[in-house]
Amino acid sequence: MSHPRLCVVGLSHKTAPLTVREQVAFNDAELDALLKRLQESPGVGEVMLVSTCNRVELYAGVDGADAGETVRNVLRGARPGVDLEPHLYVLDGEAALRHLMRVASSLDSLVVGEPQILGQVKAAFARARQAGTVGPLLSRAVPRAFQVAKRVRSETDVAKNAASMASVAVDLAKQIFGDLGRRGGLVLGAGKMSELSARHLKSAGVNELYIVNRTPARAVELAARLGGVAAGMEELDRLLARVDIVLCSTGATEPLIRAERVERAMRARRGRWLFFIDIAVPRDVEPEVARLENVYLYDADALATVVAANRAGRSHEAAAAERLVDEEVMRLTSEARTQDVVPVIKALRQRFLTVAEAEVERAAGKLAGASDRAFVVQLVHSVVNKLLHQPLTALKREAAGESDELALAVCALFELELELELGSSSERPREPQPPAQPGPAAVLRSVKSGDNSGER
């Protein structure tokens, strides 16, 4: 039996265009169903699904060489009509752990340093826990990713310089309108992203803010929090003629704003500029809208191009943050390796104690009473612990340093009957391949059995 390892299968803004991502976005019901289906898949012990505008990623604790492929097939099966194959990536072991930490720290985000992603990963983790799909591997790795994300935010300037998607959009709005003080804004959708975006607009000086949502109660609630005005969907045409900036972030599966609607609004506006920021996936604004005169449309990918152009200035801070991630990955990996030799330590200690206790038993007749016997047992335990302290410390140190030799030597020397999986895995090729060299566990078994074939 091998140890479970972390595996990531997914696609993101780096590998898939918006047209693909908007077809893969999952709603809440689909997320729960997918989590359950994955957990029931062979070789998949635990799973978490992160689904945002810019990424859909499955983090799974897998066991066995083909488990990553299983996860991949389940993801492909969830969207049978979409060709996901060219856009999917699979990361395994340490590479998966590093990726998780980079994602949570917003180093893999469309806008490096943006704060939303940490909340989104936390929400994904909470959902997985609620669905009962979190096991010991994710329980250990994900909170560590949150810790490193906090360190990145507090110890580097990545977060200080971070321009979220919304703040980049505000910069673009200023490029069109200049001062936003006398501008009107319309926020379409009352979710978390809408609120964040609306706050950016407010802080940029937009003085008139309308919130439109399919569920009026949520619009009223958000408007009260932001000091805006809630409006119904039926008022959309009137508002399009009035406001200057429209921020869309609904969960609608079809575009809510089509070109004909904007054409009507532009006539009513007498050609005044209108700026659409559509961060919804799937998109809320029909792409044809961008062709209209004095209308500017930026969807998530369009914002990404602007962000990428401005990213160079933050490379220094990002490098510092990457170092923090590396440190944490090394620490966690080292801890995991130390965990790998725990059975060896336990077995060795048990072997010593068994021998010592057997000797005490043999000498039991010569001892005065039960209290003497208890004293001697305590004494031999103490002697065993002291004798083993240095060798076991060395064993842990060696294991943390990625070396299995000492553990193998101990097993061979003391003939410890163990089935162990030592060592670590790294980024895995897309197609499952046989290991190029026999794994340490195979080597261990070979030592025990005298077989040199290395086959599992």
Added chain:
Amino acid sequence: MPPLFPVTLIWYAVATTLYLVHLVWGTSDSASGLPRTAQAALVCAFISHAIDIGWLCTHGLHPVVNAREALSFASWLMCGAYLAVSLRYHVPVVGALVVPVTMVLDVAARLTPSQEAPHASPLLGMVHIILAMGGVALFAVAAGGAVFYLVEEVQLKAHKSGLLFRRGAALETLDALNRRCITLGFPLFTLAMITGALWVLRLHSPRGLWTPEYVISTLAWLIYAALVLARLRAGWRGRRAALMTLAGFVTAMTVLVLYFVRGAVGA
């Protein structure tokens, strides 16, 4: 050669350099730092240039005495027009286009051989030239804004941040600058057309108003008139207004080039 010309040239060069540096490496804060220093240098150039023009006047070389002085005067007016609109609109990127042109025109004026202008009606001619120069100076600033508007519009539509991103030149500001310059320049240009017609008629030229200069000037006036009307009545703005501004400016510049060439060769 006016005494302060080298000083004027240095100030223009400093302002040009600072505006160009701002265009390439500047930040969004258009009201401080580099643009402010550039504007201060431009004010110095403007004052120095004005002193030169005044000194030339005291020596009988008033701004419309010949093509050379008219060209220098036009560049000074252009500089003044830009400084005037800068008080209302903070668009240092436009300075990166207008100020180098101003400097080049002033240098070109000093390198042009001196020729006397017709003196049939000196006062009317002077009024006509000053009005025309004032109008064209404002149109030049409007055209500078229009160029940047079109470049920036293409970049925004193509989702490219480009050179102008965060340089303090919002589309709406550039369009407002365009509207203001055209609104101020058009009446001046209209008066210049009227005084020009009167001047030409007083010269008793056999061709009357059917000179290439006057016909092309009329065409330029019609373009600007259509632009003013379209802005007022049809709500034209943005790209269309910018394109029309450029069309009008190219036409108006053609007239100036014709006058300048004729003046320079003594035709």
